[in-house]
Amino acid sequence: MRDKLEKIVLQAAKNAYAAGDFNSDAFGDVVIEEPKISSHGDFATNFALAGASIQKMPPRKIAEAIIRHLEDPGKIIRETQIAGPGFINFFISPEAWLPFLREVHEKEALYGAVNIGMGQKIQVEFVSANPTGPLHVGHGRGAVVGDTLAAILNFCGFIADREYYINDAGRQIRTLGSSVYFRCQELAGNKIDFPDDAYQGEYIYEIANDLMNEKKEALFSMDREKAIDLCARYAADKILINIRTDLENLGIGFNTWFSEQSLYDSGKVEESIRIAKEKNLAYASEGAVWFKSSLFGDEKDRVIVRGNGLTTYFASDIAYHMDKYGRGYDRVIDVWGADHHGYVARLTAAITAMGYKPEQFRVVLAHLVNLVREGIPVSMSTRAGQFVTLREVVDEVGADAARFIFLTRHHESPLDFDLVLAKQKTNDNPVYYVQYVYARISSIMKKAAAEYDIRIPDADKAPLDRLTEPEEILLMKHFARYPEVIAGAAKMMEPHRVAYYLMELAAAFHAYYNKHRVLSEDTEVSISRLYLVKAVRTVIGNGLTLLGVSTPEIM
């Protein structure tokens, strides 16, 4: 609808110029907005205000000219008015909303799929937690944001892949290995001092125990270094399997699990360092090799090869991202925890330095999650190993509630996740509020078939002129907005917009449901209302599916 008005206004502007009413044909962008107040119309444009300086005319004069030259062959505009300093307000005729209702039925599961990706390949990398311990709620948020983002992008004509980067090289894995090794020693009855910097968690015991059962002989017959190595790989594999299971329980799967170690094995880390040197982007100083990130917006240059000859995480990350583009991705999105934000400028600098455009790379930061129970913070001491894992949370509240709640906030805003509230089946809990719409309509549809012998007619046969109630028009307006919401969520990388939209559509439906009866003795009205309500169900189902939330027919 917005698009239609945009074209109409632009055409009117051209007409006005052709008729000599305007001084310039540089019109700028036509912005159509939805006024907050209904007395200001269904839509409004600031065209006359914005054009005042261009046309060197008072806004109201411009607005008058626009209205005079308006062409509306589809008769979608019922009334226009000039208001305030020069807004043009449009009142849409009720029938003009009907095509959106038809479109929902025609496109069904594809309704709202705006093609903005045009087949571009895009990669969303998310979670990527080190395989050194169980996932916590913060990871869960990043996981859901990333997964939903990928789903939305796929829906919008991108070819989006999901990828998990496994940090299986470097010191943390080494620490994991020695942590397990020490616990094995303990289990074997050897007295040891468990180091402070080792992982303290209970899960280390469990892994050590399993390892002892399986490979005790081998472990103690090899030398210490090799043994630690074995422990590291064994533990990382175990933990990774658990991580994978946790994510599957949240409905999340990946196209690719990418190993950091593989970048070393294939020589890609070395290669990218070599390329950086060739491009004069790296230099040796103080015994180390530095990347000239400061030339590309970072605060300072960063070390890629340490004095001891080992590469830094930054080095492998550069190689990793080069590899991503090398695999044919036009755009790359990384979803990180907000505690890594200090790293954004650095990596962005490296990517631009290596010849890619800034718009090809985007970091989405998922902020902190505070776990609370009825408003009281749940202790999350990682140190003592006593933190609530993602698995426990999902087990307690369910995947649907967990996913939806993660999406009820802008991802850059901190989130209080209330375990009690997440389980409550009330209005406080938006998941059920939205799902309830789906269930209610499913129930109506069954009843319609069973007791009223009414089926959904074909789109062109539905007596849509019987849909005249304000609440019915409002639902159709929401349909018209859905594609715009989806497009906005995709462009802005803001999946929460879809969640909010669903809550709004749900509210509009519940209000309608309470005021009007769908099924009655008046068959014609019943049919048209059923047709409307089924469309609501389609759009709700559409949105919930994008968010990875189930669509129950009975609740």
Next chain:
RNA sequence: GCGCCUGUAGCUCAGCUGGAUAGAGCAACGGACUUCUAAUCCGUAGGCCAGGGGUUCGAAUCCCUUCAGGCGCGCCA
């Protein structure tokens, strides 16, 4: 010290990337089930958009600044 994020109703948060008189939910108060699921709805009340400057026709939104909270600033990952 520097950088990033956050600050909107008592609480939890939206605000369509500059629009007109500021939006929900919860909590509070008052109503609606012999009718398609009350996991719902309707109404009332609640605000100096942290404070102060600026930019312009117009600012919660952009810029500067102060304050408060969070997080980052390694030859760690």
